[in-house]
Amino acid sequence: MKPVNLDDIRDAASLLDGVIRHTPSLSAGWIEKKYGVNVSFKCENLQRAGSFKIRGAYNRIARLSEAERARGVVAASAGNHAQGVALAAQILGIEATIFMPLGAPLPKFQATVGYGATVKFHGKTIDETLVAAFEFSEQSGAIFIHPFDHEHIVAGQGTMGLEILEQNPDVKTVVVCTGGGGLLAGTALAIKSLRPDVKVIGVQAEMAAAYPPSLAAGSPQMLPKMSTMADGIAVGKPGDVPFKIISEYVDEIRTVSEASLARALLLTLERSKLQVEPAGIAAVAAILDDPEAFEGPVVASLSGGNIDPLLLNRVLRTGLATSGRFLMVQIRLADQPGALAKLVSCVGDMGTNIIQVSHTHMNPALAISEVDVELELETRGFEHREQILNQIIAQGFEVVTHY
Structure with a gap:
């Protein structure tokens, strides 16, 4: 196929009209108040199926011939592309089979099934799952819908870039969460084609960042391993199609830590009242890490909001800890009456809310007359923690x- 261009993205926008939501661009006044940077959120977490993925999936599937549609479609995804493909196929009346990695979040699995798709589990990573889905495609004849490495996918995702410019005509910097690169490539192509002065920055989880070494090498490189809570952007190797576009149009790729992701997710939930998944909060995390590096007005993509409640609970606890609002401390006490009461009184006198108390005698390092007590405390910031x-x-x- 020919390289993706602006006309392809505009054509995708016409095709998607009436299918997708033109998601809002909401001001994040709390970031400007604290850091002095004008930031808005492009809220793809409020998109149909909970992420931007419906844009590319529908643009790809709707262009299949009648003969191809009759063969059905197959995709591989940790969840968001799965839901996008399943919903697009349901709208178009096409059978969909989705391969998910083992351990994919339950809500994403349930939503995918809810859109009428058949789900099969295979592999521990999305890269292993992609292989299984491709093999199924070859054996069954179903059309393989790649999550990011196809021109129609990139063009569909690029419609977000058109909306950003329409909603934020004075934007100076656009920051995009990045996994395989489909959203970043399409968005960068749309924005740079119309506003070459706008800086476009991609953000990856530092423990699943394939683009920095790939760009340094000049070609897509496979990561030897990945480990991140941001499952939606945990892609071991960039796609060929987005890689070429990103190499040409994207100004910078940044990475963020797991702690930064957790902190950004917590603050966005608290301050903007928006639920975002770890993969979808990477752009915000990068801004909070180094706000002076981003020239405003800035638009940051919130690329998805599909998060398992159990994971959300763990992420929020991490976010509280990294924000100085949670303290776990393990203390060794003499195992005698009054010792625990004295400890609790000491902590209570500091105006601390005790969330949980647990104790054990089973640590081999303990003397027979000792006990380890673990306190989980709600704190008011780093200074309060130290006090x-x-x-x-x-x-x-x-x-x-303690931590």
Whole structure:
């Protein structure tokens, strides 16, 4: 196929009209108030099926011939592309089979089935799942719908870039969550074609960042391993189609830590009242990490909001800890009456809410007359955390560990 161009993205926008939501661009006033940078969120977490993926999936599937549609479609996804393909296929009346990696979030699985798709589990990573889906395509004749490495997918995702410019005509910087690169490539192509002065930045989870080494090498490179809570952007190797576009049009790729993702997710939920998944919050995390590096007005993509409630609970706890609002401290006590009461009184005197108390005698490092007590505490910031720890130590308690 010919390289993707602006006309392809505009054509995709026409095809998607009436199918997708033109998601809002909402001001993040709390970021400007704290850091002095004008930031808006492009809320693809409010898109149909909960992410931007419906844009590319529908643009790809709707262009299949009648003969191809009769063969059905197959895709591989950790969840968001799965839902996008399943919904697009349902709208178009086409049978869909979705391969998911083992351990894919339950809500994403349930939503995909809810859109009428057949789900098969295979592999531990999305790259292994892609291989299984491709083999199924060859054996069954179903049309393989790649999550990011196809011109129609990239063009469909690029419609987000058109909307960003329509909604934010004075934008100076656009920051995009990045996995395989379909959304970043399409968005960058749309924006740079119309506004070459706008800076476009991609953001990856640092523990699943395939683009920095690939760009350095001049070709897509496979990561030896990945480990991130941001399953939606955990892609081991960039796609050929988006890689070429990103190499030409994207100004910079940044990476963010797991702690930064958790903190950004927590703050966005609290301050903007928006639920976003870890993969979808990467752009915000990058801005919060280094706000002075982004010239405003800035638009950051919230690329998806599909998060398992159990994962959300763990991420929020991590976010609270990285924001200085949660403290777990393990203390070694003499196993005698009144020792725990004295510890609890010490902590309570610091104006601390005790969330949970647990204790054990089973640690082999303990003497027969000792017990380890673990306190989970709600704190008011890093200074308050330090005050609590200092007070515990000053009262003669032995702190074994804390975080």
